[in-house]
Amino acid sequence: MDAGSSSPASCRIVVVSSSLETSREIAHRIKALSGDNTSESPSSSEVIHWTIKNKYYTAPVHFHPIHLEGLEFIELDDVPAVIYAWKENEPYRAHMKQLVEQTSSYNPEVSLAISMAPTTDEELEDFFFEHGFEYVEGHTEVEADRLDPSATPGIRRAVDALSTIMWPSMIRTDQKTSILTSQSSNSVATEGEDEIDLDYRTLMNDAGDNGRSNIQHELEMLEKWLENDDDEDYENPDDKNGGYTSLDSHEQSFSNDPWTTTTPGAPTNVEGFDDDFTEFISAPSISSRTESKLDDDSDSDLPSHADIQAASARIFGPTTSSHSTGPDSSHSKSAGSEPELDMDSPAFDLTRVLGTLETMKDEISSMPDVRERRRAAAKAALGFVYGLEETNSELDAAARLA
Known part of the structure; x- marks a missing residue:
């Protein structure tokens, strides 16, 4: 039966x-x-x-x-x-x-x-x-x-x-207190928002300061999921960090306190993630030092900054900042004008992000060469991190101007 x-x-x-x-x-x-x-x-x-x-x-x-x-x-x-x-x-x-x-x-x-x-x-x-x-x-x-x-x-x-499976029975848990919506003057959350569009800042701030090891582990798990490969060649038997020496060797590229927020009134020392959904939404911040270090790094397995930006654009779509870096961008608005905050838009479309990650995962797992799979997985994972950081920066800037 x-x-x-x-x-x-x-x-x-x-x-x-x-x-x-x-x-x-x-x-x-x-x-x-x-x-x-x-x-x-x-x-x-x-x-x-x-x-x-x-x-x-x-x-x-x-x-x-x-x-x-x-x-x-x-x-x-x-x-x-x-x-x-x-x-x-x-x-x-x-x-x-x-x-x-x-x-x-x-x-x-x-x-x-x-x-x-x-x-x-x-x-x-x-x-x-x-x-x-x-x-x-x-x-x-x-x-x-x-x-x-x-x-x-x-x-x-x-x-x-x-x-990691998108179970059809999945139901979003109601949040009693949203770190972002609790700040009434700066809130960009909207009532009636689609359930799948999770409050980005709530997720990011709720990560707390749970230590670099957990954050690093979450990024590694995302890479593993993208690559869908546990081939022995992927790990160095002498590596006590589980084979991710290329990421750990660039520990200084990540800020020491990537989850800190300077928004007034935001709670601090929030308990860190205690669940597996962090594979999708938890990632360390990338500082400006990361960009130059990735560009100059001699490790051929690490993607270039241009590769990371391309992966980020594919996952999240064009960002506000990507359209404001042209030579005439500083003259596009009057001297006293400020960017208008879109109060009705979610931080990003989680449905799009997860769908793109699934597509990239399928592409990576079909690659016959282990080294290429590893490089592609790192590119996608770091592109995901970069996109989250860009989104967070844009939200911070918009909140300060609101």
Whole structure:
């Protein structure tokens, strides 16, 4: 029987294993790590309900644990995520080949292979990558994952990956207090604004001062998501920072306090992001020093400033500043005139941004060369950061003139 008779397939996560018990176990572990403390479904239940919840949205979804032998009887159309889990002494390579044969006509957004036991197989990542799955080490304890949120891979990586899906059940969480709208004289938020147009300044200010490591991790996760590649060549085995030496080596390019706002009355020391939506909206500020450093950098893997600007323009569209840098721009307005603040426009169209990122992700993942994928992912991620910074600067300038 297909769980789709009672729950939509588009909100389903199929969990496959040679043991139904293992399938249920991994589903419950992911649910527990995400912070969903609702009572567990009975062991006889066909589905395990999970609500992805954070500051900005909730998304009711469900796991459908099944036995590997029953996969051929499951309808996978519209299912966005498939997880294969296994324990010690199981023929996971043979099982994966069987799984791929039965799912070859489907293209889920997220495909994970989670090991529930330690292994000495050093070629696992490459093996699963060749079959379209991301390998995740799931044998660490839930408590250990919670103590080190930046630890990857691990069950937390599964939570991160599943949270990147644009679930049709996603509902925006009502904000009790908007940092921007609380400043009545400077507010650029509008009533009746479309739900998808999130209050940009609220998101940015709400990041707080949670440390460079979390911000850096979020940028790295965006790069990973864009590249959709965990190829071993992407990481340096001697790199304790997870393979992103090119980004970490330019730590000074980012401002030390990228989330600080000087807007009067804005709260400070706000608690940092505690959810996975940060992969889309959290990014470090780029100062003017970053521009010259990126242009002059000798690391050929880093995109040039022109590349970053081009990526930013593609993601966000033309910005106000991009049209005001011409030689006659200073004469386009009278000496006493000031830019007019558009009170009815959202900071940016989140639908456009996410759609463009999805398109770029598809383009990058189809590149055959690992080095080119890495370069393209860095270009897109830094273009995203640059665009956010430009938008923030324009909002600050407009608010001061309002």
